[in-house]
Amino acid sequence: MSRLASFLALASCLSFVSSTTVAEIQGPAWQSPLAGQTVNNVTGVVTAKSSSGFYIAGEKSDDVRVSSGLLVYSTSSSVLSKVAVGDAISLSGRVSEFRSSSQPNYLFLTELTLPSNIMILSSNNTVTPVVLGKDRFPPTREFSALDVGAEGFLSAPNNSSRIEAANATLQPDKYGMDFWESLEGQLVTIPKATSLAFPNSYGEFWVHGDWPVTGKNKRGGLTITFGPDGIPDGNPEAILVGAPLDGTKNPMVVLGTGLGDITGVVTFLFGFYYVLPLTAPVVTSIPSSDIPATTLTSDLNDVCTITFGDYNVENLMPTSSHLPTIASHIVNYLRTPDILFIQEIQDNSGATSDGTVSANVTLATLVVSIAQLSNVVYNFTEIDPVDGQDGGQPGGNIRTAYLYRPEKLKLVPGSPVGGSLDNTEVKGFLGRPKLSHNPGRVDPNNTAWDASRKPLAAAWQNKFGVQFFTVNVHLSSKGGSSSVQGDARPPVNSPIEARTNQVSTVATFVKSLLFKDPLAKIIVSGDFNEYIQTRSVYKPLTSILTDIDEAAKVPEVERYSYVYDQNSQQLDHALISWGLRLRKVEFEHVHVNTWSPSLAARVSDHDPSVGRIRIC
Known part of the structure; x- marks a missing residue:
C-alpha cells in the first residue's frame, strides 16, 4: 500500500484526539467490537465510491481474521463530493452493524455511518488489492463452523444456530463464509474468473477465480459433491459479482464463460457475499454452443432394452411458446425414448383459474408436435388432480404424466385407471405384483402431499409380457429456503420435513412391490427438488433402491440438471x-438448458436426462 504509512504519520500529528484504525473497527469476529460507538481520526485511502458511500483501506493487519477495509455509508451528495478514489482521508463517524429489519436471515454489514470531520490528507494514492489465489486462498469445503452434522450445510434440523448470535472469532482458513467476512470492505482481485451460471435479473453472476476449487465439471461450473470426509461440499469458494461501481454494465455470461481479472470491493448484500467490481468485467472466452444429444437410443427390435427420459417441462400448456422447443428437445436430444417421465404439465387452460383440470389437450399438442418432427407417435397417460390442490402456478393444476411408444410398451391390462384421490395398492401374488389402479396415484390423501403433486405409479409390459414398474414424482419445491451464506445455520431448507415425508411415502409403496417380488423391476424418477447429498431426506429410498448415476458410474462432478446460485446441482433423479x-444400466444428463447460449433461450430451468435399462 504505497504512501499509506506516511499519511498515517501525518494524521497522527493533526490532532490530539484519540484515533481509531479500520482494523480496530473490524475486529477478528463477525461483529465490530466498537459497534454503536463514535470513533475519531479514522484514516484510510478511498478505494471505491458508490451512490451509498465509499470504501477506505486502512493499514494492513497482520491478523488474517481482521479486514483492513471499511464501508463509509452516506447518500449525501455533499459528503460524497468531498472525496475521490485515491484520497487519503481522516474522518469521524459512528460504527454500525446494518441488517434490514425485514431480512432476519441476512448477516450484519459493518459500516461507518454519519461521517464527519472529513479531511483530505493527500491525493492520488494507490492501494494494492489482495489477489485471491495468490495472497489469500478461499476454503473449498465448508461454509461455517455452525453447520454441524454429518451433512454439513444440508444437515437437519435447519436453523439450529445463528452466526450473529454466536459472534465467534473468524476462522478464515477453514470456512468459506469466515474467509469472505475477513475481507469485508477490502479491495481484491479475482484473477481469470469463470462464470458459474446465467446472470440474475440485476446482471449479477457467480464466479470462481484462478484458485483451487472442488467439484469442477467439464463446463467450468462447480457441482455439489461429497467431500473426502463424506460431508456435502456446496462450493464456498465461489463469489457473486455485483453491479460495477462506475455505472458500466456487466457482460452477458453463461455457465463456463471466461473473464479477465476482476478487481473490486468485498461486501455483503441481499443475503450473499459480493465483489463489487470497479468497472465491468471483460469476457475472454465463450463456451461452445454445441450441446451433445444422448447416445442412449431406442431400438424397436430389442424388446428387452428400454430407454426412458425424464423432463420437467416448466408449466407446459397447449399454447406455451416453448412447447415446440420442448418437442424438439425430445426428438433431437433425447432421441424419442420409449417412455418419458414428464413433470409440470398444466391443464388445458394453463394458469387461468376457471375450474379446468383436464390436460388432454396439453399432452395431445405435445404429442402432435413431436410426431411432426420425428414420425414417432406417443401415447400418453396421466390423472387429473383436484382443482387447486397440487401446488405450482395458481390455476395451472400441474401434474406428472407419461408419454410412451405403444409399439414398444403398453400399460399392464386388468386394472382401472385411478381417480384423483384413489390410493393405488399393490395386489397380486408373490413373484407377480399387480397394481390396483394402472396408472394410479400413490397415497394421494396423505397429508405429506398437501399442496403438492401426487406421485403417478404405473405397471408396464413389453410384447412378451415382461413387466416393470415406474413412479413419477415431483416433490415440494424449495420455496422459503434461506441463503447458503445467511445467518441461519444450517441454512433453512424449506420444506425439508415435507419432502422427507413424501420420500417416505414413496418408499412405503416401493417396499410393498418388493415384498411381492424382491426382484421387481422399478424406476422411481422425476423432480425431487432435493440434492442426493441430503441423505436424511433420501434414506427411506436409498436403503432399498440405487441412484442410477451411481449404477451407471456417471462421474460425480457431471451429475447436474440444474444451476442455481454458485452451484451446478441435481434436483432430478432416477433410482432403480x-x-x-x-x-447393464446406462444414464446421461442432457444439458439443453444449463448449457443454453443465453437465459432467454432456455425453455426450462431443468435439464432432461436419459437412461437405458434391460428388463430381460
Missing part, C-alpha cells in the same frame, strides 16, 4: 431396484 441393477 436391484432387479434392474443386475443388468
Whole structure:
C-alpha cells in the first residue's frame, strides 16, 4: 500500500484526539467490537465510491481474521463530493452493524455511518488489492463452523444456530463464509474468473477465480459433491459479482464463460457475499454452443432394452411458446425414448383459474408436435388432480404424466385407471405384483402431499409380457429456503420435513412391490427438488433402491440438471431396484438448458436426462 504509512504519520500529528484504525473497527469476529460507538481520526485511502458511500483501506493487519477495509455509508451528495478514489482521508463517524429489519436471515454489514470531520490528507494514492489465489486462498469445503452434522450445510434440523448470535472469532482458513467476512470492505482481485451460471435479473453472476476449487465439471461450473470426509461440499469458494461501481454494465455470461481479472470491493448484500467490481468485467472466452444429444437410443427390435427420459417441462400448456422447443428437445436430444417421465404439465387452460383440470389437450399438442418432427407417435397417460390442490402456478393444476411408444410398451391390462384421490395398492401374488389402479396415484390423501403433486405409479409390459414398474414424482419445491451464506445455520431448507415425508411415502409403496417380488423391476424418477447429498431426506429410498448415476458410474462432478446460485446441482433423479441393477444400466444428463447460449433461450430451468435399462 504505497504512501499509506506516511499519511498515517501525518494524521497522527493533526490532532490530539484519540484515533481509531479500520482494523480496530473490524475486529477478528463477525461483529465490530466498537459497534454503536463514535470513533475519531479514522484514516484510510478511498478505494471505491458508490451512490451509498465509499470504501477506505486502512493499514494492513497482520491478523488474517481482521479486514483492513471499511464501508463509509452516506447518500449525501455533499459528503460524497468531498472525496475521490485515491484520497487519503481522516474522518469521524459512528460504527454500525446494518441488517434490514425485514431480512432476519441476512448477516450484519459493518459500516461507518454519519461521517464527519472529513479531511483530505493527500491525493492520488494507490492501494494494492489482495489477489485471491495468490495472497489469500478461499476454503473449498465448508461454509461455517455452525453447520454441524454429518451433512454439513444440508444437515437437519435447519436453523439450529445463528452466526450473529454466536459472534465467534473468524476462522478464515477453514470456512468459506469466515474467509469472505475477513475481507469485508477490502479491495481484491479475482484473477481469470469463470462464470458459474446465467446472470440474475440485476446482471449479477457467480464466479470462481484462478484458485483451487472442488467439484469442477467439464463446463467450468462447480457441482455439489461429497467431500473426502463424506460431508456435502456446496462450493464456498465461489463469489457473486455485483453491479460495477462506475455505472458500466456487466457482460452477458453463461455457465463456463471466461473473464479477465476482476478487481473490486468485498461486501455483503441481499443475503450473499459480493465483489463489487470497479468497472465491468471483460469476457475472454465463450463456451461452445454445441450441446451433445444422448447416445442412449431406442431400438424397436430389442424388446428387452428400454430407454426412458425424464423432463420437467416448466408449466407446459397447449399454447406455451416453448412447447415446440420442448418437442424438439425430445426428438433431437433425447432421441424419442420409449417412455418419458414428464413433470409440470398444466391443464388445458394453463394458469387461468376457471375450474379446468383436464390436460388432454396439453399432452395431445405435445404429442402432435413431436410426431411432426420425428414420425414417432406417443401415447400418453396421466390423472387429473383436484382443482387447486397440487401446488405450482395458481390455476395451472400441474401434474406428472407419461408419454410412451405403444409399439414398444403398453400399460399392464386388468386394472382401472385411478381417480384423483384413489390410493393405488399393490395386489397380486408373490413373484407377480399387480397394481390396483394402472396408472394410479400413490397415497394421494396423505397429508405429506398437501399442496403438492401426487406421485403417478404405473405397471408396464413389453410384447412378451415382461413387466416393470415406474413412479413419477415431483416433490415440494424449495420455496422459503434461506441463503447458503445467511445467518441461519444450517441454512433453512424449506420444506425439508415435507419432502422427507413424501420420500417416505414413496418408499412405503416401493417396499410393498418388493415384498411381492424382491426382484421387481422399478424406476422411481422425476423432480425431487432435493440434492442426493441430503441423505436424511433420501434414506427411506436409498436403503432399498440405487441412484442410477451411481449404477451407471456417471462421474460425480457431471451429475447436474440444474444451476442455481454458485452451484451446478441435481434436483432430478432416477433410482432403480436391484432387479434392474443386475443388468447393464446406462444414464446421461442432457444439458439443453444449463448449457443454453443465453437465459432467454432456455425453455426450462431443468435439464432432461436419459437412461437405458434391460428388463430381460
